[in-house]
Amino acid sequence: MTRAHADMVRDIYLAGTGGRKPRMPTGLTSMEEHARAVLPANAYGYVAGNAGVGATGRANRQAFDQWRLVPRMLRGATRRDLTVSLFGQRLAAPVLLAPIAAQTVVHPEGELAAVRGAADAGVPFVLSTGASHPLEDVAAAAGGQPRWFQLYWPAHRAVCESLVRRAEASGYSALVLTVDSPSFGYRPADLDNGYLPFLNGAGIANFVSDPEFQGGLPSDAGEREVVEHWARVFANPGLTWDDLPWLRSLTGLPIVIKGVLHADDARRAVELGADGLVVSNHGGRQLDGSVASLDALPAVRAAVGDGVPVLLDSGVRTGSDVVKALALGADAVLYGRPYVYGLALDGQEGVSHVLRCLLAELDLALALTGSGAVSEITADLLAPPGPLAGPGNAEGGDSCR
Numbered sequence: 228m229t230r231a232h233a234d235m236v237r238d239i240y241l242a243g244t245g246g247r248k249p250r251m252p253t254g255l256t257s258m259e260e261h262a263r264a265v266l267p268a269n270a271y272g273y274v275a276g277n278a279g280v281g282a283t284g285r286a287n288r289q290a291f292d293q294w295r296l297v298p299r300m301l302r303g304a305t306r307r308d309l310t311v312s313l314f315g316q317r318l319a320a321p322v323l324l325a326p327i328a329a330q331t332v333v334h335p336e337g338e339l340a341a342v343r344g345a346a347d348a349g350v351p352f353v354l355s356t357g358a359s360h361p362l363e364d365v366a367a368a369a370g371g372q373p374r375w376f377q378l379y380w381p382a383h384r385a386v387c388e389s390l391v392r393r394a395e396a397s398g399y400s401a402l403v404l405t406v407d408s409p410s411f412g413y414r415p416a417d418l419d420n421g422y423l424p425f426l427n428g429a430g431i432a433n434f435v436s437d438p439e440f441q442g443g444l445p446s447d448a449g450e451r452e453v454v455e456h457w458a459r460v461f462a463n464p465g466l467t468w469d470d471l472p473w474l475r476s477l478t479g480l481p482i483v484i485k486g487v488l489h490a491d492d493a494r495r496a497v498e499l500g501a502d503g504l505v506v507s508n509h510g511g512r513q514l515d516g517s518v519a520s521l522d523a524l525p526a527v528r529a530a531v532g533d534g535v536p537v538l539l540d541s542g543v544r545t546g547s548d549v550v551k552a553l554a555l556g557a558d559a560v561l562y563g564r565p566y567v568y569g570l571a572l573d574g575q576e577g578v579s580h581v582l583r584c585l586l587a588e589l590d591l592a593l594a595l596t597g598s599g600a601v602s603e604i605t606a607d608l609l610a611p612p613g614p615l616a617g618p619g620n621a622e623g624g625d626s627c628r
């Protein structure tokens with residue numbers, strides 16, 4: 228019999244601490260302060276930092292906190308089914324690891340350790356274009372576990388095509404095209420530290436290892452020239468919706484557009500051949516003051532209907548957050564910063580620990596809401612702020628006033 232994710236919780240109680248403090252925290256929001264204590268200030272600033280005054284970063288959390296779950300009782304909770312299907316792939320849970328660039332700034336093994344930790348927990352890994360290890364090496368480290376490739380569409384189409392072909396050849400099973408970053412956001416932490424990983428050589432491995440990228444460089448190029456060429460090639464601020472059909476014609480992989488917040492953009496992406504969407508504001512790192520992802524989700528879901536996979540990220544921290552995102556229309560979530568804090572604290576083991584905690588909490592959230600399966604998570608599990616009202620709760624709601 229397979230173990231339930233929540234068995235981990237029982238194991239911890241049974242093992243006790245032997246009088247010692249456990250090595251890793253189990254509170255999913257406390258990972259950040261533990262990581263802060265071990266990371267250099269510029270690396271912590273890069274990962275934790277938000278754009279502007281951090282209004283969107285805060286809004287992401289407020290959006291989750293303002294919804295409350297209204298659990299249902301006595302429905303039987305012996306076993307829960309966390310699995311979901313996306314693009315014909317069966318996933319262990321409605322959770323994937325978000326693409327996060329330059330992971331060697333928090334741990335020397337970077338994405339290699341992260342993908343192994345993800346594989347240990349059975350969670351698919353989305354590799355950033357801005358990884359610190361070439362996508363082929365990360366694919367090999369994944370050991371056959373599912374992986375997707377996040378594409379930042381470079382300024383040169385030949386480099387773009389080359390990255391896509393390499394991802395196909397290395398067994399990445401979906402492309403996540405990020406569209407919310409024609410330029411880096413205004414990030415005071417990095418500006419104050421005068422720090423960007425890429426300019427220090429972290430996060431450019433997929434370019435340095437690319438024949439089309441190398442073709443644009445003299446064979447004796449020094450480090451400075453490589454970084455300067457990267458800065459010219461990496462981003463494509465001129466990209467428009469009209470470019471999307473070219474990518475669609477290039478690959479048979481599912482294309483998932485990441486960074487959509489407006490219903491019209493969601494519809495347009497699907498009309499132009501996108502197979503799925505990620506509702507995301509990039510964890511509050513791009514446009515400060517933009518809408519919380521969770522608040523944008525229902526309109527995007529309504530715009531594209533039930534047939535199109537819609538994922539969500541930005542602010543997801545706990546198992547209850549995953550339930551809330553699914554109740555508001557997401558098929559799955561991308562889990563971001565907390566796993567990078569786990570990586571900072573303990574490499575591969577830190578990532579798998581964070582994921583085991585998240586899945587245990589999600590498993591328990593299903594048990595405690597009376598949901599036997601992810602497919603049973605629906606909007607009627609949620610209450611907005613204020614006393615409960617509505618058909619099933621009308622009496623109770625009125626009597627509270």
Ligand SMILES: Cc1cc2nc3c(=O)[nH]c(=O)nc-3n(C[C@H](O)[C@H](O)[C@H](O)COP(=O)(O)O)c2cc1C
Pocket residue numbers: 273274275325326327328355356357377405485507508509510511512540541542543561562563564565
């Ligand atoms: C340090 C860092 C680097 C990131 N790099 C990328 C990236 O290379 N590509 C991308 O699409 N998103 C990137 N993101 C955004 C994440 O994929 C995701 O949208 C965001 O982390 C969600 O917010 P959360 O981590 O606060 O939940 C990055 C986020 C962080 C924190």
Ligand SMILES: CCCCC(=O)C(=O)O
Pocket residue numbers: 328357408425430509512
């Ligand atoms: C070169 C990749 C850009 C990283 C990124 O998306 C971020 O820092 O948020």
